[in-house]
Amino acid sequence: MKQAVGTLAFIARFVVLGLAVAFVISLLWPGVGDRLRAGVGLHSAQAPGSGTSAPTIRGRSSGPVSYADAVARAAPSVVNIYANKMVTEQGVQMYSDPVLQRLFGGRPAIYKRREQSLGSGVIVSSQGYVLTNNHVIAKADDIQVLLYDGRVAKAQLVGADAETDLAVLKIDVSSPPVIPFADEHPARTGDVVLAIGNPLGLNQTVTMGIISAIGRQLSSSSPEDFIQTDAAINLGNSGGALVNTDGELVGINTLLIGKAANAEGISFAIPASSARKVLEQIIDSGHVVRGWLGVDYTFVPVAADSGLPAAARGAQVSDVYPGGPAAQAGIQPHDILLRIGKDDIVDAADLRRREAALPPGSKVEVSGLRNGTPFHAEVTLAQRPPLTPTASLDG
Incomplete structure (x- = not known):
């Protein structure tokens, strides 16, 4: 019995000594255990949730600590724009002679002064095309562009679009820095x-x-x-x-x-x-061309007790322009438009986008309901007339 107890005590001492040595080795060489297991054909176990299948965002599992690389890539393409124009104002010119000034006070006069608007722009083409806002350069007599590297260039206005408030300028400089478009990474809410x-x-x-x-x-x-x-x-x-x-x-x-x-x-x-x-x-x-149906429309109203969602699918015609494409096709106020071409109409905003994307002169079938009865009409689109922007641009 004593011999058995002695043997167990001897084994226990060596087990404790072995564990202590293994602990010290793991502290000094953390990866030695994995290498030994790999040498005998065993694989290290992964902690729950530590697998490589975890979703990543654009190749990153977390956001960057700094955005300096993004700025370094984009900033050279961003330019300063100085738009100069002559402004005419009416005023009163006073007489230099005190007697005349006392008798007549002053006389109407027209004064001209130079006004400068500050803005920004983006170089989007190696040919020197620059995108900016229309309201930055509107009615400007002279447009100067300051590049990232300090170069100054005179810009020519190629064209402008009031609906998007965009203008295209062209500058003549060598090797302009061009910004890349986010074609593969469309914008998402929360980005x-x-x-x-x-x-x-x-x-x-x-x-x-x-x-x-x-x-x-x-x-x-x-x-x-x-x-x-x-x-x-x-x-x-x-x-x-x-x-x-x-x-x-x-x-x-x-x-x-x-x-x-x-x-x-x-x-x-x-x-x-x-x-x-x-x-x-x-x-x-030199300008933007958009298709036009010749109608105003709004959301489809739904009665409160109908059990239908508050905004039903489609768009309701609120007004038809006399002599316009829709009027010639027989579309009437209060018609509900449900389909244009092969596409279903989601709402009024969706219809505006779809009609603008169609080229003027093209024919398209419009389907909908009139007093609850289905109807079809073929409309030949016209070119959308210019609109006066209603938004106040303060940027």
Whole structure:
């Protein structure tokens, strides 16, 4: 019995000694256990939830510590724009002679002064094309562009589009830095974005925020969608770049809603996809062409006790322009439009986008309900007439 107890005690001492040695080795060489297990054909166990199948966002499992790389990629393409114009004002010219001044007081006079608007722009083509806001350069006699590297260039206006508040300029400089478009990373609500521009004359200022919403429509008569963001936008940011964390162009900053409206952190940008379409059309023809049905429409009203959702599918015609395409096709007020071409109409905003995307002169079948009865009409679209923007642009 004593011999058995002695043997167990001997074994226990060596087990304890072995564990102690293994603990020391694991502290000094942490990976030796995995290498030994791999040598005999065993694999190390993974902790729950530590597998490689965890979802990542754009190849990253967490956000970057710094956005300096994104800024370094995008900032050289962002320029300062100085738009100069002569402003005519009426005033009163006083006489230099005290007697005449006392008798006649003064006489009407016209004065001219030079006014300068500050804004931002983005170089989007190696040919020197620059996107900015229309309201930055409107009625300007002279447009100067200051590049990131200090070069100054005189810009020529290629064309402008009031509905998107976009303008295309062209500068003649060698090797202009071109910003990449976010083609593979479409904007999503919640994405981090950076606004780069010239607010209050403080060139190359970067602010950060998130995309608050996409698909915003700022005017009931415009087919254009906007990106809403809470990145700080100030006077002078207009026409600057809204970029993602990869330094790619997401939008062109255009509008802020100031504290006068008791708003804070509400700004808007034109999506890069829309800006590119405007850019291409202006370069090709000098202006943007949109299709037009010749009707005004709104959401489909639903009775409170009908049991249907508050906003039903389709769009209801509220007015038909005399002599317009819809009037010639027999479409009437109060008609409910449900389909245009091969596409179902989701709502009035969806119909505005679809009609604007169709080329003028094309024929399209419009289907809907008239007093509950299905109808079909073939409409030959006209070119959309120019509209006066209703939004107040403060960016």
